[in-house]
Amino acid sequence: MSAGIELDDVCCDFGSFRAVDHVNVSIQPGEFFSFLGPSGCGKTTILRMISGFTDPSAGMIRIGGKDMKGQRPNQRPTALIFQNLALFPLMPIWENIAFGLEVRGVAKAERRAKAEELLRLVDLPDAADKMVSQLSGGQKQRVAIARALAVEPSVMLLDEPLSALDLKLRQHMRAELRAIQKRTGVTFIYITHDQGEALAMSDRVGVMSQGRLQQVANPRDIYNNPTNGFVASFVGENNIFTGTVGSEAAGFARFETPHGAFRARANVQGGRDLKLYVRPEHTLISAVPGLENSLPVTVTDVAFEGNFISVHAVSQSGATLLAELRNDGSVAIPAPGDALHMSFAAENASILPDGLVRGE
Amino acid sequence: MSELLRRYGPTLTGAFVLLTAFWLLMLVILPNVTLFEASFRPYLPVTEVGGPKDFYSFGNYMKFFANSTDTDIFGFNLPVPIHVKIFFGTIYFSTLVTFITFVIAYPLAFYLAKVVTPKSLPTLFLLLFVPMWVSEVLRSFAWWLILAYKGPLNAVLQGVGILDAPVRWISGYRAIIIGLVYTYVLFMVFPIYNAIQSLDTNQIEAAQDLGSPWWRTHWRVILPHAKPGIASGSVIVFMLAAGSLLVPALLGSPTSLWFTQTIQQWMLEAQDWNTGAAYAFLFLILCTCFVSLVMWLFKVQLTDIAK
Structure with missing residues (x-):
């Protein structure tokens, strides 16, 4: 039922303008895979290429091992959930959900039964005869998921579907999406610029910038072992020091900065600009x-954030630094x-090269 | 109103209000009321106006049902008043014109709204508008020339081998239909263009993504969304076509009569303004009824059209 996807x-x-630049990734059947990156990084273009609305200029996309070249969106085993959901406002909810079945020539009674079954799956059992405008944002979200699931896709593509929801609902829907994915076993490809979403839901995350896939790894490795400066600074906060790498031994290296010499993890080949x-x-x-790795600083600002306290400080050479203290006394x-x-x-410190850039 | 006063002061505001009132009262309401009143009075020599023969009656309206001719209706030979026959002919052919303009305008409007790049849109609009810069009289004469028995259309169709012998295009209602479709097609294109343009492209893509072929996407997603635009385009084109005088006069044949020509005959040839007025009001009322009926059949609200 679920299929793997290879971008070759x-x-x-x-x-x-090169929106997507030599992307290679292999997504496993049944995997929850996120493309994470800032707007304009090419992640939506990747989604549109997989669903068939945009043709790749070069390279090959395979779904379930089959080359998708020349296959139109209505011929691909994918279902796309749009950022604005794109529900049909002039049809009642059940017809929205059953539209894909209507296309496939399923009889009306059967369509209705299937729509109601899917509405139970997404926890909206009484919505069948309502109109789209009568539903709340979270409910529309569920209808969009049900509509996509109705065609029993091998791959579900989600284009920032939670971005329009408020924080509480977004967190709830994260868990919901994850649960639906586990229950159905469908391969999910999720597009987001929200690192929290990507890290919390995904089996693996592909971080993108400048049309380049910067790193593909599980959420822990993305956060703990970023392979370049872009991934490190896009996912989470950082104090960044510029300097030059000195001698390297057993995975650690000396790093000369205006603040003094530091020691940090390093696993780099020379050439690119390196930062700590x-x-x-x-x-x-x-x-x-x-x-x-100590340096004297003067505290400039202390912000109480609840579960932690942010301490902003400035070093003697004028660099601004941030420390977060746990609020546990x-x-x-x-x-x-x-x-x-x-x-x-x-x-806990890494010496990393800058991120990959477009066309390099 | 107070906003208007605040912005433009009492003098200008007064001028606006007076001009609007003058336009509405003198140019719209008064002539119509005069004609309406006249339509109930008999046509009399000037000396007898206001005399004992000058009284209100439905006499002018009843002329609509006079002079029956035998007409073949579904195999039955029934006597039908000649003007009623012309009226129904006008309604029928105006509906046909409306339908043909829709068939032409919908694909064009969809193409303009969703297919062409924004860059080439102004050029295409210009190309659509350029013929409208020429007066309706000239355009109708141009069609008269094109459709003539020894005209260019027959020559071309014979030249490429579609026709063996020339066709007499200007006979019956044929040329009127062509002329009316050509004259009013843009009034159908733009309301539909506006309606389709307001449709979120994601909806079209969502339908495709769910496996929908193009015709079902149109039938289930785009056409329902465009319905208000189609309705307003249809009402405009129908009313303009039914009320057109120039095109039927120029492109008509002896066997085709448009109801507006009947009104014109009463007004100008018979010099009977009273009966002409009665016919004009009858035409207005019956057309409005017809349009309302069709709107009710297609479940279109008046407020949809006003959008």
């Missing part, structure tokens, strides 16, 4: 210099103007 060196040009990235939650604040909360030291463990 896929490019897509709009005039002289360390997460705010791994940045420690103390009255005396830390054990390693284990550390004294600094005040603006305090002269303190920031430090981080070498295992």
